Amino acid sequence: DQQVKQNSPSLSVQEGRISILNCDYTNSMFDYFLWYKKYPAEGPTFLISISSIKDKNEDGRFTVFLNKSAKHLSLHIVPSQPGDSAVYFCAASARTDSWGKLQFGAGTQVVVTP
Amino acid sequence: EAGVAQSPRYKIIEKRQSVAFWCNPISGHATLYWYQQILGQGPKLLIQFQNNGVVDDSQLPKDRFSAERLKGVDSTLKIQPAKLEDSAVYLCASSFIRGIYEQYFGPGTRLTVT
Numbered sequence: 001d002q003q004v005k006q007n008s009p010s011l012s013v014q015e016g017r018i019s020i021l022n023c024d025y026t027n028s029m030f031d032y033f034l035w036y037k038k039y040p041a042e043g044p045t046f047l048i049s050i051s052s053i054k055d056k057n058e059d060g061r062f063t064v065f066l067n068k069s070a071k072h073l074s075l076h077i078v079p080s081q082p083g084d085s086a087v088y089f090c091a092a093s094a095r096t097d098s099w100g101k102l103q104f105g106a107g108t109q110v111v112v113t114p
Numbered sequence: 115e116a117g118v119a120q121s122p123r124y125k126i127i128e129k130r131q132s133v134a135f136w137c138n139p140i141s142g143h144a145t146l147y148w149y150q151q152i153l154g155q156g157p158k159l160l161i162q163f164q165n166n167g168v169v170d171d172s173q174l175p176k177d178r179f180s181a182e183r184l185k186g187v188d189s190t191l192k193i194q195p196a197k198l199e200d201s202a203v204y205l206c207a208s209s210f211i212r213g214i215y216e217q218y219f220g221p222g223t224r225l226t227v228t
Contacts, residue, residue: 004156006156009154034216036219041221042221042222043118043205043207043219043220043221043222044157044205044219045219046216046217046218049216089156089157091156099145099162099164099169099170100145100209100217101159101162101170102157102159102217104156104157104158105156106154106155106156107155107156
């Protein structure tokens with residue numbers, strides 16, 4: 001049962017333009033969301049997170065938007081740079097799960113072209 | 115600060131053989147996770163330790179997989195006997211304490227079962 005879905009397996013964007021990655025979830029108990037970035041042959045690294053009490057969180061070029069009613073979140077990267085080429089995973093957790101278990105989406109491969 | 119260490123990085127075995135993976139988390143991190151990432155999918159939690167105790171192993175195939183974290187520091191994950199469908203990257207992650215906190219991932223072990 002896939003509770004976190006990233007329906008776009010890949011995204012190609014030109015350098016300097018905006019990258020928009022989407023993520024949908026089905027479990028209404030999820031109230032904390034994270035984005036991880038993964039380069040080949042490396043483990044995922046934390047990028048940005050958002051709590052359900054907010055609808056936007058910004059960190060430099062990265063902004064995450066949360067639409068609770070639609071059970072949808074998105075990650076915006078502006079401007080996109082070649083070093084942003086990686087796989088991006090959306091993950092979700094429920095604060096009622098005191099152990100912090102994360103459910104991951106399947107990932108979106110981003111390719112930033114010059 | 116040293117990151118999460120994993121070994122080996124790559125392993126090729128035949129089905130029905132056994133294999134073991136090792137993980138050394140970031141110093142001081144009480145929580146340790148083992149994930150399985152099958153090609154094209156997101157990481158799936160297999161087992162979570164809090165110090166040397168198991169807090170979640172609901173998705174661990176216990177008939178063939180086992181894990182331990184003696185002394186609450188490093189951990190081993192074993193598969194015996196391996197099946198073809200066990201081919202995946204096995205990721206170890208750690209976090210400072212339990213709950214929804216950033217998890218730090220190791221580079222993973224890529225297992226191929228032939």
